[in-house]
Amino acid sequence: MEISATDLDRLGDEIAELSAHLDAATAQLLDLIREFDARSGWNTGFRSCAAWLSWRIGLDLGAARERVRVARALGTLPQLAHALARGELSYAKVRALTRVATPETEERLLAVGKAGTAEHVERIVRGWRRVDRIAEARETARRHNSRALHVYQDEDGMVVIRGRLAPEVGAVLVRALDAARETLYQRSREAVGDTVIEDVPAETPTMAQQQADALALVAETALHHGIDPGVPGDRYQVVVHVDAPVLADTDAPGQSILEDGTHVPAETCRRLACDASRVVMRHDAHGHVVEVGARTRTIPPALRRALHHRDRGCRFPGCGLPSGQGHHVRHWANGGPTTLSNLALLCRRHHRAVHEEGYRVDRQPDGALRFRRPDGELLPAVPPPATVPVDPVEVLRARHDAQGLRVHARTSMPGWLGERLDVGWAIDVLHPLAAARV
Numbered sequence: 001m002e003i004s005a006t007d008l009d010r011l012g013d014e015i016a017e018l019s020a021h022l023d024a025a026t027a028q029l030l031d032l033i034r035e036f037d038a039r040s041g042w043n044t045g046f047r048s049c050a051a052w053l054s055w056r057i058g059l060d061l062g063a064a065r066e067r068v069r070v071a072r073a074l075g076t077l078p079q080l081a082h083a084l085a086r087g088e089l090s091y092a093k094v095r096a097l098t099r100v101a102t103p104e105t106e107e108r109l110l111a112v113g114k115a116g117t118a119e120h121v122e123r124i125v126r127g128w129r130r131v132d133r134i135a136e137a138r139e140t141a142r143r144h145n146s147r148a149l150h151v152y153q154d155e156d157g158m159v160v161i162r163g164r165l166a167p168e169v170g171a172v173l174v175r176a177l178d179a180a181r182e183t184l185y186q187r188s189r190e191a192v193g194d195t196v197i198e199d200v201p202a203e204t205p206t207m208a209q210q211q212a213d214a215l216a217l218v219a220e221t222a223l224h225h226g227i228d229p230g231v232p233g234d235r236y237q238v239v240v241h242v243d244a245p246v247l248a249d250t251d252a253p254g255q256s257i258l259e260d261g262t263h264v265p266a267e268t269c270r271r272l273a274c275d276a277s278r279v280v281m282r283h284d285a286h287g288h289v290v291e292v293g294a295r296t297r298t299i300p301p302a303l304r305r306a307l308h309h310r311d312r313g314c315r316f317p318g319c320g321l322p323s324g325q326g327h328h329v330r331h332w333a334n335g336g337p338t339t340l341s342n343l344a345l346l347c348r349r350h351h352r353a354v355h356e357e358g359y360r361v362d363r364q365p366d367g368a369l370r371f372r373r374p375d376g377e378l379l380p381a382v383p384p385p386a387t388v389p390v391d392p393v394e395v396l397r398a399r400h401d402a403q404g405l406r407v408h409a410r411t412s413m414p415g416w417l418g419e420r421l422d423v424g425w426a427i428d429v430l431h432p433l434a435a436a437r438v
């Protein structure tokens with residue numbers, strides 16, 4: 001019995017020692033991830049560093065996001081980073097502490113991490129966040145209360161408007177003004193086209209004047225529609241005018257113009273046309289509309305359902321986002337058929353990647369899709385595994401030895417002696433805003 005207990009102690013020590021080695025190695029891993037992220041190494045068709053990690057090293061997306069978050073946080077928290085790199089603080093504790101730590105509070109939180117068990121740390125972080133949330137809610141309430149719109153008449157009869165809007169409300173207003181400006185610009189363009197008078201310089205209104213006109217249109221429209229916000233999808237629509245040859249051949253001369261008159265690259269046009277409600281307006285050489293077709297969907301609803309059922313989500317390697325657009329592997333304007341075998345579901349981000357960013361996708365004879373980066377490199381759906389030494393743990397130990405890192409069974413032992421943890425008291429003592437708590 002005696003011998004067996006000693007054996008088990010040794011086994012326990014070995015677990016503790018190797019765990020500390022792994023935590024130290026995790027710190028190095030996080031350093032690499034932080035640099036890779038900062039230098040956008042993942043920006044080779046992936047929507048984020050987490051998506052790349054998930055694809056390349058096989059983490060589930062949630063864990064990958066957490067790694068990236070912790071890696072970024074440690075960039076500004078040198079003491080926590082150092083403790084992890086020394087194997088003195090476990091990754092689990094560091095992960096919890098980085099949710100609340102700031103450069104001002106990290107020293108105190110590091111002490112909490114070293115003294116307490118993982119469970120203590122978790123509870124203190126929860127209490128900490130509650131105090132943060134209360135402070136944040138108070139700040140939000142203060143900002144919300146400061147919302148205001150003053151409308152009054154100036155001495156010369158003009159109406160003056162001044163106000164403060166919550167960010168999301170402001171964003172809606174800005175979008176509405178943008179949309180109204182575009183409509184007004186389009187109307188003025190049509191008017192000029194009808195009159196065909198040369199040499200009359202149209203006076204271009206200033207941006208401020210355009211905004212004023214746009215606000216008037218927004219108000220008129222709101223009253224006309226009985227102030228009905230409608231469904232989200234209806235609020236704003238993009239209409240593309242295009243010369244038919246441009247769709248078939250991106251190098252062909254011709255115009256592809258958004259409704260506000262901005263020229264858009266032909267590839268963008270092809271992307272929008274890939275999966276859209278389309279009204280084809282053909283223009284003659286002078287830009288006049290000569291023919292307006294009926295409004296049809298490029299991909300009929302039944303086929304779209306079949307496509308969603310088959311692909312489930314975006315087909316780009318490592319993505320899999322559940323919603324997407326139907327991409328014609330061979331574009332319909334080039335004679336590609338709108339059939340299941342010629343369609344692939346791609347999310348918005350990756351649909352852009354294959355049209356405008358030089359990524360390529362084709363379908364193999366066996367039906368599998370093959371993606372390539374702009375430099376021609378294949379992007380496999382599953383990357384090849386990394387080469388691992390025969391005894392990776394020995395290599396890890398040797399590397400830590402070479403770095404002069406002494407890790408042993410008690411390196412990450414908490415200083416806790418078994419006393420009861422009073423979270424409320426701990427937060428009151430530690431949190432800088434706790435004194436202001438109601």
Ligand SMILES: [Zn+2]
Nearest residue numbers: 271274327328
């Ligand atoms: Zn497409």
Ligand SMILES: [Zn+2]
Nearest residue numbers: 314319347350
């Ligand atoms: Zn995607």
